[in-house]
Amino acid sequence: MSEKILIIGANGQIGTELVTALRRIHGAEQVIASDINNPAYAIRNSGPFEFANVLDKETLHHLFQKHQPTQVYLLAAILSATGEQKPKMAWDLNMNGLIHVLDLALEFKTAKVFWPSSIAVFGPNSPKQNTPQYCVMDPNTVYGFSKLAGERWCEYYHAKHGLDVRSIRYPGIISWKAAPGGGTTDYAIHIFHEALKTGTYQSFLSTSTMLPMMYMEDAIRATISLMDAPIENLTIRSSYNLAGMSFTPEQLTQKIQQHLPDFTISYADNDPRQAIADSWPQTIDDSQARQDWNWQPEYDLERLTADMMENLKNSLN
Numbered sequence: 001m002s003e004k005i006l007i008i009g010a011n012g013q014i015g016t017e018l019v020t021a022l023r024r025i026h027g028a029e030q031v032i033a034s035d036i037n038n039p040a041y042a043i044r045n046s047g048p049f050e051f052a053n054v055l056d057k058e059t060l061h062h063l064f065q066k067h068q069p070t071q072v073y074l075l076a077a078i079l080s081a082t083g084e085q086k087p088k089m090a091w092d093l094n095m096n097g098l099i100h101v102l103d104l105a106l107e108f109k110t111a112k113v114f115w116p117s118s119i120a121v122f123g124p125n126s127p128k129q130n131t132p133q134y135c136v137m138d139p140n141t142v143y144g145f146s147k148l149a150g151e152r153w154c155e156y157y158h159a160k161h162g163l164d165v166r167s168i169r170y171p172g173i174i175s176w177k178a179a180p181g182g183g184t185t186d187y188a189i190h191i192f193h194e195a196l197k198t199g200t201y202q203s204f205l206s207t208s209t210m211l212p213m214m215y216m217e218d219a220i221r222a223t224i225s226l227m228d229a230p231i232e233n234l235t236i237r238s239s240y241n242l243a244g245m246s247f248t249p250e251q252l253t254q255k256i257q258q259h260l261p262d263f264t265i266s267y268a269d270n271d272p273r274q275a276i277a278d279s280w281p282q283t284i285d286d287s288q289a290r291q292d293w294n295w296q297p298e299y300d301l302e303r304l305t306a307d308m309m310e311n312l313k314n315s316l317n
């Protein structure tokens with residue numbers, strides 16, 4: 001069967017690369033990118049684009065009616081740091097956007113829905129090392145508890161209505177093509193830009209703050225693998241834990257210095273993102289994803305750093 005894929009929130013860090021990957025697999029005309037904002041050149045020029053605000057259900061309804069998607073990826077969200085500045089807006093967008101899409105997917109019999117969750121669903125009382133799939137979850141950011149509530153909605157729509165909704169708890173995603181937007185893990189992208197542009201960077205997280213991270217190539221591969229996995233293999237309908245690597249600003253600095261020996265780092269005091277990072281896991285147990293759909297990361301810190309340095313250097317020149 002030929003797929004028709006709708007990606008909502010296509011202009012963001014993950015959307016930009018997912019649109020490209022899915023257009024390569026399914027053909028440009030089969031993948032409709034949509035966003036509230038003007039698309040980036042790469043998206044506008046490689047296939048269909050539709051403007052849509054995920055909170056405007058009428059426009060979304062029209063999109064579903066027009067394109068009859070077989071798969072929908074809902075990527076529009078307000079991330080952790082921005083969510084603390086605009087808590088009500090983050091709740092509204094992250095929650096009602098999801099419910100609109102779940103309802104429309106039911107109405108239009110969309111075969112599969114992808115919705116991203118995050119390591120932000122864990123909180124200060126969750127185990128920090130090898131954080132399991134199931135444990136105490138007491139997120140204390142609006143982003144975190146909107147993602148946790150969203151997971152419950154996904155599981156509920158699957159159990160009550162049979163909707164095939166699939167989800168991953170993304171760690172911090174590192175990439176060089178599109179800018180990240182308002183997350184706590186963003187330092188690990190800014191650092192590469194500043195290392196190449198100015199040779200120095202002030203980190204908003206402290207030297208030894210360890211967080212789970214993943215290179216974009218792995219994140220896209222994981223997302224498409226989960227969506228392609230046979231339905232009978234899936235045992236989790238809330239959201240799968242997923243791990244790539246974990247590192248601290250200090251460890252990342254040392255790796256960058258292997259490419260740029262003069263690079264220096266300093267650390268800001270009292271940034272509000274530190275408290276968010278301190279409430280999150282340091283390492284993740286993703287054995288269920290490995291078991292159910294053969295997940296295996298390909299990038300470690302060494303390979304990620306080499307790839308980021310090379311690609312970013314070329315794109316900045």
Ligand code: AKB
Pocket residue numbers: 079080081117118119120143170171172173182183184185186
């Ligand atoms: C953030 O930092 O808010 C995101 C995430 C881990 O979900 N990158």
